[in-house]
Amino acid sequence: MISFDRVGVRYGTAQALAEVSEQVPAGQWLGVIGRNGTGKSTLLRAAARLVGHEGTITIGGQPTARMSRRTLARLVAYVPQLPELPPDMTTLDYVLLGRTPHIGYLRTETQLDREICAGLLDRMDLAPMAGRTLGTLSGGELQRAVLARALAQDAPVLLLDEPTSALDLGRRVAALELVDELRRERSLTVLSVVHDLTLAGQFADRLLLLDDGRVAVTGDPASVLRDDVLARHFGAALHVLITPEGERVVVSSRSAVRPGAARPAESSPGGFRPPGPAR
Amino acid sequence: MKSAERGRAGAPTGGAPTGGAPAGGAPARRAQAGLAKSPGRGTTARAARATLVAAVLLLIALAVGVSVGPAGLSLPDVAGALLTRLPWHPHMGVPAIDTDIVWQIRLPRVVLGALVGAMLAGGGAAYQGVFRNPLADPYLLGVAAGGGLGATIVIVAGGSPALLPPAAFLGAAGAVALTYLLGSGAGRPQGAGGGIGGATGSILLAGVAVAALLTAVQTYLQQQHSQTLQAVYSWILGGLSLATWSDVTLILPYVIVAAGILLAHRRLLDVLRIGETEAGSLGVDVARLRLAVVMAATLGTAAAVSVSGLIGFVGIIVPHTVRLTAGASYRIVLPVSMIGGAAFLVLADVLARTVQSPDEVPIGVITALAGAPFFLFILHSRKARQELA
Secondary structure, eight states: OEEEEEEEEEETTEEEEEEEEEEEOTTOEEEEEOSTTSSHHHHHHHHTTSSOOEEEEEETTEEGGGSOHHHHHHHEEEEOSSOOOOTTSBHHHHHHHTTGGGSOTTOOOOHHHHHHHHHHHHHTTOGGGTTSBGGGSOHHHHHHHHHHHHHHTOOSEEEEESTTTTSOHHHHHHHHHHHHHHHHHHTOEEEEEOSOHHHHHHHOSEEEEEETTEEEEEEOHHHHSOHHHHHHHHOSOEEEEEOTTSOEEEEEOSSOOOOTTOEEOTTOTTOSOOOOOOO | OBOOOTTOOOSOOOOOOOOOOOOOOOSOOOOOTTTTTSSSOOHHHHHHHHHHHHHHHHHHHHHHHHHOSTTOOOHHHHHHHHHHTSSSOOOOOOOHHHHHIIIIIIHHHHHHHHHHHHHHHHHHHHHHHHTTOTTOOTTTTSHHHHHHHHHHHHHHTTOOGGGHHHHHHHHHHHHHHHHHHHHHHSSOOTTGGGSSSTTHHHHHHHHHHHHHHHHHHHHHHHHHTGGGHHHHHHHHHOOOTTOOHHHHHHHHHHHHHHHHHHHHTHHHHHHHTTOHHHHHHTTOOHHHHHHHHHHHHHHHHHHHHHHHOOOOSHHHHHHHHHHHHTOSSHHHHHHHHHHHHHHHHHHHHHHHHHTTTTBOOOHHHHHHHHHHHHHHHHHHHHHHHHHHO
């Protein structure tokens, strides 16, 4: 559904992203991982055309570079790392902003737009908060309001830039579960930056590991979440454990970690390995 | 300045209504299932209610404005004089001189004050929205400095007073055009700053530079021709004492067009409240939105400045009062600021011509006297809100 062909982004003379090629089929979830400053957010911003890019990004076969901003906004919904949330805006008004690409330049929203947003608030368990201002919502409610706004765009591609960083672990899992449910309900294609590698492996169909603006490794979680790969590209002592259910758990360790409930990944026969030389 | 009510009677009347009042929102339609029982009212309904309140306030201000003056007409006299010029009216027996005072002196002054106030407050609200800066006022990009320079050149060169409005208008609009040219092109390295609306900061800085430059030229001219100091100074302080119907008809088209364009953008200004990047991701062309709003606000405020001089603080006090009392959505802030600004300036003008009657206090002094304490109030309530958060 969305594909990147040799996509690069330059900030002045700095090459933030280079030669990224990747295809995400419709309905799939691609997790973008990597250290800070390796171009993860830039990749999403390029997909939303918030930065200019080299190469080609296509959605459903159409190059995004030639679309109008409005057309693109009907295909791609983008949730930034730190969404701006005017504390005195009501939740309903905030979610209604998501209808902007469907509303003519100087028009106002119709009854249909209101119904769509009321339905989304209902779906997100936010109906009682519709008339409350954003400043009075909790972190989890704000998270759902931001998602509701993105869904109001009715776009098949959802870009989430580390959507859950401000939440505690329980709420983080709940938020990603919600995204996963919505992805199934609406067959959304999801690209998300996730810092928590365990969660990235649990939710994404595929992982794209960026290092220094380039694709280092890409593949299913089992092929990316390996001690040697993580040591090479994160430069820290990370250790991959596998639960009896087969899920990969990435932990940091200052010494070897051997919880009884999990065994070391089969892909790292030597167990814990020290990181490679810092880059 | 002496009030010139008695003895000044001008051209036939044009009978212009006050501008800037929108039709108001649709009657509260918050029948959406599941939302109706929510405690908050829909923003549309709130906008309609606040617009209504502001409109009542404006009517009161207009009535006070027409009724008060050094001629000491009684209320029935004023009412009779008003009715006398209507196409169908009962016989009132009002002296012609009283009718002229009401129709040729008070009414144009009140109507002009309303138009100017609506434009300054609406322009301020629009600038605050488009630059996402609570301290933005309609003079931010050089309208005041350019208008002042234009007026000073005419006064210094001994030009006819009739040249003042066009010169001030050209100066004001030219200054903003210069600011925009310098600011939106410069300071944006390729690709950096996010490609979307990275120009806001450099436009504001260019505005500061252009205003400083034009003010320097204006001050120099003023000092070189010190015999005109009084005239220049009184223009800069602003006032409505020389208002005529021709001033009203001069600026009315600009006010209608500018107010219409600004009101049409009220929803997009709400989209901008979540930031330029996110507005861009929602399909809004931020650069085009900014250009349209700045052009409309500039045309309107330049027209207002050209007939009234530099009346300060209206563009800040009124929108912030609306935000604090009625709501921060631009569907509320824009229309209510325009109507409220009209009411505020009409009342300020009543004070300007009565507190020291028969002398007039410059209206800029009145608005500033109300404005300074208001700034402190805003500051205080902002701090209070942040402490709560």
